[in-house]
Amino acid sequence: MSVPSPAEISRQPFPKLLKDRYFATRIDTIVTVTFGLLTLWLLWSFFEWAVLHAYVDPEDRDACVQSEGACWAVITARWRIVLFGLYPFEEQWRSALACLAIVLTTILSCLPSFWTALRLSLLWIVGFAAFYILMRGGILGLAPVSERDWGGLALTLFIFAAVVLIGMPLSIVFALLRRSNLPWISRTMGLVIDTIRSLPLLTIMFAFAVVIPFATPDWMNGQQLYRVIVGYAIFFACYQAEIIRGGIQSLPAGQEEAAKALGLGYWQRVGYIILPQAFRNALPPTINQVVITFKETSLVTIIGFFDILASGRAASGTGEWSFATIEVYVFVAFIFFVFVFSLSRYGAYLERRLGVGTR
C-alpha cells in the first residue's frame, strides 16, 4: 500500500479525503475526535461569552456586572477613547480620517503598480503630510492639536509608520557601512549595531524619552514623541541592517564580481545587482521584523504615551467600567489582530509573487 501524496489527496472527493486525512487509523480517529471536541467546546464557550450572554447597550451596565457574558457595553460607551485617546472630542473625525489616510497609503504602496522609488516616495510624502496636517492642524482652518493629545489607534499607526519609514533607509545605510571594505568603518558600524541590539527596546525608549533631555542642549530636544520615534527607528534599523546583511551574504560572490567585470561602479552594483536580490532573499525576516515593530509600539505606554493599549486601559479605568477590563483588552487585541494579520498575509502574497524559497 503506497501512501498518497498530499497533492493526490487533495484531488480526491471530499468524504474520501476526510477519511484518508483524519480517520485513517484508530489512533487518528481518537486524536481527531478528542481535539475536534476540545476545539468545538472552546469555540462554543467563547461564543456563549461573547455573543449569547453579552450586553451591548450601556444602559445595561448593572446587568452586565452580574452577568456571565461579555460586557461590550463598555466598548459602545467608550470606543472613542480606545480609538482616539485624548484627542479633542469634537475633532476626532480628523483623527479617524488620518488613520484612514495612513491605511490607504499602506494599501496603495502594497500594489505592484506603485513599486518605483519615485512613486513610492511621492505616495508616502503625500500620505504622511495628509496624516500630519489632519492630526496637528493649525492650517486650513483646522484647530491646532498638540502631539501630547494624540492617542489611540492614530498614535500607534503614526509611531509604526514613522519608525519603518525612517528605519528602512537607515538600515540599508547601516548594512552597507557594515560591509564596507574599510575596516575602521565596518568595525565601528558592527560595534554600534551589536551594542544597540544588545539593549532592550524599553531601555532605548526610556533613554530617548527621559534621559536625553538632561544630556543635550534644549534646542536639540524637540518633542518627546519625535525623540522616541528616532530612538525606535535606530533600534529597528540595527535589526533590519543585520537582516539585509544576511540577504546580501546569501548572494553568490560571482554576482558582484560579474558586475565589477562589466565595469559597473559601486552605486550601480549596489543599486541594480546587490540590493534587489538581497531584499528578495531577506523578505520573510523583513516582514517578521515589521510585524514585531507594529506590536512593540505598545511599549511606548511605559513612557506615558496614550497608544491604543494605554487608551484601552483609560477606557476601562473609571469607577463605572473598571470590571470590564477583559472586554476592552479583547477589543484592543482584535484591532491588533486585524492589522498584524493583514501584514503577514500581505507578506505571504509577496513571497509567492517574488518566488522566494522556490529558486
Add this chain to the structure above:
Amino acid sequence: MQFVDRETTMKTTKQMMLATTVLTAFAGMSSAQVAEDSRLKTVLERGSLLCSGHNGSFQGFAEVDDEGNWQGVDIDLCRALAAGLFGASEGNLEIVPISWAQRWPALQSGDIDVVIKVSGWTQSRDTELNLAFSRPYFIGAFQAMAPADLDAESIADLTGGTICVGAGTSTERALATYLETKDIDAEVLTFENGDELRNSYFEGRCDGFVEWAPSLAASRADAPDGPENHTILPDVIALEAEGIVVPEGDDDWLDVQNWMLSSLWFAEMEGITSENVDDIRADPPSETVAKFLGVSPGYGERLGLSDDWAYNMIKEVGNFSELYERNIGSGSRYGLDRGINALYTNGGVFYPMIID
C-alpha cells in the same frame, strides 16, 4: 500634633514677615520677589502649566470621561493651580500623560512643572531624589480585602494563605514589612498590572488583596459576586501621605503649592463654594475673607500672583470638600468616606494655615 504645627506655622509666618519686611526695606518694593530661576517664573512666562496626568487611568484621581477629558482629584488640583496662576485653567493647562516611573525624571527635566499624582511622601524621595513635597492633601491607608467566607477578621487570619499585591509599589514593601514584624507567614504574590491583580483576586487565586483603600473600595463595589461577599479588613498596613511634588530648592514654587492647598481648605472652613463665591466676594463677612478673595490686596501679591488668585481657584474647582465629593466622595461611583481626610473640625487631620 496640631499645636506643634500651628506653632511652627506661626514661627514660619513671623519669619516670613520678617523676611518680607527686610526685603521691602531693602528693595523698596511691596511684593515678594520671585527668584529668577523659579519654576513659577518659567510657568508664568510660558503662559501654561504642564501638569502630570496618567498613562491610562488611576481611578478617582486621574481618569478619562466618555469624551476623553481628564477628571479626578489630582486633575482638579492641576486645574486649581492653573486657575490660580492664570485666572482660568481653560487654555492654560496641559495634562501630560506620564507613567509612575517617569514622573521624577520628567519633573527634573522640565517636561512637567509639577507632579500631582498620588505620590507618597517618603524619605528617599525627599532626600536622595532631591524632591520637595508640599504638605499632604490626601492620606491613603493600605488595607487588605478578603472573601467574606474566609471569616477573616484581621490580616493575621490569612496565615498560610496567599496575599496578592502590585509589584514594585510602595504597597509591596509596606506589606513585606508588616508581615515580617507581625510574624505572619503568608505567601506574597505580585502582579505588574492592576487589572490582572484584581481579576486574580476575584478568580480566587488570592486569599487577600492588598491595595490602597480608595482602589480597594472601587474594586469591592464592582465585585462580580457582589460587594457583600468581600470584607475590607480593618488593619492598616501603612499610611501614605500624598503630597504635591516640585524640585528641591524652589521655595517660591513650593509656596504656591502649599498656599493653593491651604486656600481650598480655608474656603471649606469658611463655607465658600464655587456657587456662592461671587456673593461672598461682593459682601465679605470678615477682613480675612476679603483679603482671601482679593477684595483687599496682599494674598496673591506676596506669592508673585494676582490678588484674586484664590477667588479664581474656588470659582473653577470649588473648595476642597466639593473637589473631594465630586471625584471620589459621595458624588462619585466610589463613594469614599472623607474620614481622616476631612478638616480637623470634622474629625480629620487637615487645616488651613493662617492668613494675615
